[in-house]
Amino acid sequence: xxxxxxxxxxxxxxxxxxxxxxxxxxxxxxxxxxxxxxxxxxxxxxxxxxxxxxxxxxxxxxxxxxxxxxxxxxxxxxxxxxxxxxxxxxxxxxxxxxxxxxxxxxxxxxxxxxxxxxxxxxxxxxxxxxxxxxxxxxxxxxxxxxxxxxxxxxxxxxxxxxxxxxxxxxxxxxxxxxxxxxxxxxxxxxxxxxxxxxxxxxxxxxxxxxxxxxxxxxxxxxxxxxxxxxxxxxxxxxxxxxxxxxxxxxxxxxxxxxxxxxxxxxxxxxxxxxxxxxxxxxxxxxxxxxxxxxxxxxxxxxxxxxxxxxxxxxxxxxxxxxxxxxxxxxxxxxxxxxxxxxxxxxxxxxxxxxxxxxxxxxxxxxxxxxxxxxxxxxxxxxxxxxxxxxxxxxxxxx
Amino acid sequence: xxxxxxxxxxxxxxxxxxxxxxxxxxxxxxxxxxxxxxxxxxxxxxxxxxxxxxxxxxxxxxxxxxxxxxxxxxxxxxxxxxxxxxxxxxxxxxxxxxxxxxxxxxxxxxxxxxxxxxxxxxxxxxxxxxxxxxxxxxxxxxxxxxxxxxxxxxxxxxxxxxxxxxxxxxxxxxxxxxxxxxxxxxxxxxxxxxxxxxxxxxxxxxxxxxxxxxxxxxxxxxxxxxxxxxxxxxxxxxxxxxxxxxxxxxxxxxxxxxxxxxxxxxxxxxxxxxxxxxxxxxxxxxxxxxxxxxxxxxxxxxxxxxxxxxxxxxxxxxxxxxxxxxxxxxxxxxxxxxxxxxxxxxxxxxxxxxxxxxxxxxxxxxxxxxxxxxxxxxxxxxxxxxxxxxxxxxxxxx
Numbered sequence: 001x002x003x004x005x006x007x008x009x010x011x012x013x014x015x016x017x018x019x020x021x022x023x024x025x026x027x028x029x030x031x032x033x034x035x036x037x038x039x040x041x042x043x044x045x046x047x048x049x050x051x052x053x054x055x056x057x058x059x060x061x062x063x064x065x066x067x068x069x070x071x072x073x074x075x076x077x078x079x080x081x082x083x084x085x086x087x088x089x090x091x092x093x094x095x096x097x098x099x100x101x102x103x104x105x106x107x108x109x110x111x112x113x114x115x116x117x118x119x120x121x122x123x124x125x126x127x128x129x130x131x132x133x134x135x136x137x138x139x140x141x142x143x144x145x146x147x148x149x150x151x152x153x154x155x156x157x158x159x160x161x162x163x164x165x166x167x168x169x170x171x172x173x174x175x176x177x178x179x180x181x182x183x184x185x186x187x188x189x190x191x192x193x194x195x196x197x198x199x200x201x202x203x204x205x206x207x208x209x210x211x212x213x214x215x216x217x218x219x220x221x222x223x224x225x226x227x228x229x230x231x232x233x234x235x236x237x238x239x240x241x242x243x244x245x246x247x248x249x250x251x252x253x254x255x256x257x258x259x260x261x262x263x264x265x266x267x268x269x270x271x272x273x274x275x276x277x278x279x280x281x282x283x284x285x286x287x288x289x290x291x292x293x294x295x296x297x298x299x300x301x302x303x304x305x306x307x308x309x310x311x312x313x314x315x316x317x318x319x320x321x322x323x324x325x326x327x328x329x330x331x332x333x334x335x336x337x338x339x340x341x342x343x344x345x346x347x348x349x350x351x352x353x354x355x356x357x358x359x360x361x362x363x364x365x366x367x368x369x370x371x372x373x374x375x376x377x378x379x380x381x382x383x384x385x386x387x388x389x390x391x392x393x394x395x396x397x398x
Numbered sequence: 399x400x401x402x403x404x405x406x407x408x409x410x411x412x413x414x415x416x417x418x419x420x421x422x423x424x425x426x427x428x429x430x431x432x433x434x435x436x437x438x439x440x441x442x443x444x445x446x447x448x449x450x451x452x453x454x455x456x457x458x459x460x461x462x463x464x465x466x467x468x469x470x471x472x473x474x475x476x477x478x479x480x481x482x483x484x485x486x487x488x489x490x491x492x493x494x495x496x497x498x499x500x501x502x503x504x505x506x507x508x509x510x511x512x513x514x515x516x517x518x519x520x521x522x523x524x525x526x527x528x529x530x531x532x533x534x535x536x537x538x539x540x541x542x543x544x545x546x547x548x549x550x551x552x553x554x555x556x557x558x559x560x561x562x563x564x565x566x567x568x569x570x571x572x573x574x575x576x577x578x579x580x581x582x583x584x585x586x587x588x589x590x591x592x593x594x595x596x597x598x599x600x601x602x603x604x605x606x607x608x609x610x611x612x613x614x615x616x617x618x619x620x621x622x623x624x625x626x627x628x629x630x631x632x633x634x635x636x637x638x639x640x641x642x643x644x645x646x647x648x649x650x651x652x653x654x655x656x657x658x659x660x661x662x663x664x665x666x667x668x669x670x671x672x673x674x675x676x677x678x679x680x681x682x683x684x685x686x687x688x689x690x691x692x693x694x695x696x697x698x699x700x701x702x703x704x705x706x707x708x709x710x711x712x713x714x715x716x717x718x719x720x721x722x723x724x725x726x727x728x729x730x731x732x733x734x735x736x737x738x739x740x741x742x743x744x745x746x747x748x749x750x751x752x753x754x755x756x757x758x759x760x761x762x763x764x765x766x767x768x769x770x771x772x773x774x775x776x777x778x779x780x781x782x783x784x785x786x787x788x789x790x791x792x793x794x795x796x
Contacts, residue, residue: 001625009656062437063437267665
């Protein structure tokens with residue numbers, strides 16, 4: 001049989017990051033591509049003890065669970081959210097398979113094919129996949145050092161009437177940027193005025209190099225003003241471990257209910273084992289101290305990579321130092337297409353994600369995202385050397 | 399903000415089973431509604447040991463995994479599939495969050511909104527949710543004691559040109575029916591002739607009351623004839639435990655690749671913890687013996703419920719004895735609407751799923767699905783008494 005595939009999925013680009021990850025499994029290639037956390041920092045002993053607590057509870061731990069997720073974990077998460085100024089209840093929360101699934105479920109709840117979604121330029125590439133798969137039209141607003149430019153957002157909202165604003169205001173992926181509080185408020189005000197719901201995606205918000213820095217979430221700002229316009233999603237993938245695949249979304253109860261309906265169809269519920277493990281972990285493990293340890297280590301790794309890049313003194317290579325998260329977003333020498341560069345770089349034994357993957361349209365091709373959390377020390381040094389060598393092949397030519 | 403929801407999701411019915419499950423959490427109600435396996439038979443000690451093996455392997459167990467799933471588990475599954483006459487490779491397999499997700503991903507890979515999908519009448523209610531959510535039109539073929547009636551299927555295929563046949567040929571949900579080999583071949587021949595891919599959903603195939611009975615899968619029949627028209631999906635939810643949320647799909651490599659693309663967008667990958675636990679479980683635990691124990695116990699429970707129903711001697715209550723699976727499909731006295739009956743039954747402390755949930759359209763309203771695996775002994779006896787009492791309230795009235 002010759003299979004004919006759905007027209008939408010045929011247009012979806014496979015994830016550059018996932019494809020590179022697949023290529024590099026087991027090889028000697030040094031990858032700055034994936035968004036992989038530092039493996040050696042995973043709290044495996046604490047997870048092991050938590051798992052043991054789950055199974056010592058008996059056979060009930062292995063039964064089907066609720067689509068919305070394990071209630072005791074939702075209760076703990078509402079407490080954690082409250083500490084960040086986000087008041088919510090377990091009924092206004094759904095647990096998902098990573099925050100990626102929260103994006104997917106919200107899109108199913110709120111949009112029909114042909115609808116428009118507004119994003120920052122550039123933005124998280126796997127959200128673009130979701131939008132493509134659901135037949136949405138993506139429009140991207142200009143963004144400066146403070147966040148999305150409100151004037152451009154308003155122009156696009158008036159012209160295209162988007163059904164959703166997708167935003168990563170704290171340590172954005174790929175840029176690592178933090179929106180100012182002023183900008184968050186301006187964007188919120190716009191979205192409320194024009195009736196555009198906001199999906200605030202916050203996987204990195206807790207990975208702050210300066211532990212005392214405070215960045216109010218758009219959810220908390222909206223709630224403080226009496227609003228219900230923001231659906232907020234986050235995940236344990238970066239703070240505990242990605243293999244546990246547990247994220248959550250909070251927001252208006254009616255929206256959460258619609259997401260649960262979509263989730264019934266998608267997979268009935270996410271791993272109840274992972275949710276129960278996290279419940280016991282939160283009870284017995286000092287997660288916040290652990291997050292400080294990770295964040296401080298990631299800050300060091302960022303500075304390490306930055307120094308190494310500076311030492312290479314490549315003409316035209318620039319970046320803005322991030323204050324958190326897992327990525328360095330670099331501009332390459334003008335005219336250098338990062339996709340072309342990647343092919344040479346992979347031959348030299350280093351990988352990254354070409355910036356073009358992060359644009360809905362009209363990509364700035366001389367950009368690249370470098371992850372600095374998965375490697376350190378010697379490997380980072382060698383990786384940066386290989387990268388510099390690859391870049392020089394092009395700059396020497398021109 | 400007043401949220402406007404997507405037009406398709408607004409039409410999707412919430413799962414009757416999931417909603418009843420939610421209502422009954424913690425109450426004294428005896429539920430024959432859910433498809434819950436017998437909790438006391440879960441191999442919790444073996445799962446606990448397997449989990450311990452996973453975490454003693456170190457921090458690598460907690461890292462991101464492949465979208466297609468943990469390779470060692472895929473390798474083990476190809477061996478298990480081969481024993482059932484299904485030759486496949488890890489590249490022709492994807493691991494999913496339960497087999498429910500396999501249905502959802504295949505629909506995303508093969509269908510566009512407005513397309514038609516062909517099902518058996520009646521069929522699994524949560525597949526109907528997926529089809530509704532993706533804007534598909536569902537047409538249902540008549541089915542007799544041997545399976546879907548080929549003449550009716552051909553008539554519908556010619557008239558509606560479906561993009562997919564969804565079938566549960568072994569211990570169907572809700573009816574518990576087994577299609578004859580002859581019927582499987584006839585339906586396959588039709589689907590190959592008209593170019594209609596088949597999704598063979600087989601969550602219950604291993605739960606056989608007669609351990610020696612053999613039912614060739616449609617996948618194996620098609621493959622033996624040199625075909626590639628069947629995508630086969632199954633799950634560990636019924637043989638090991640639902641909380642582990644691990645299913646798999648096998649089929650043509652191009653289709654599996656498209657499903658992986660859909661899965662990247664949906665959730666990146668399923669729980670890698672659960673997949674690794676299952677890998678160690680398959681290595682160290684005699685799963686096939688365990689499946690024999692479950693199946694034999696379920697056979698007993700089925701006969702127990704059957705005897706109890708017979709003892710109630712309710713005029714007009716009929717069923718066909720299933721040879722496997724987890725459900726008894728009953729016809730209620732003529733004219734009795736099972737949805738109306740459910741309301742009275744719940745007041746008396748017993749629940750079931752009204753048959754109408756399992757029809758795409760034109761439901762036979764005097765039908766109900768009774769699960770006999772979650773309860774036993776005294777609880778089953780009391781549940782059947784309450785159900786009989788509820789039915790008599792109606793038959794006495796008329």
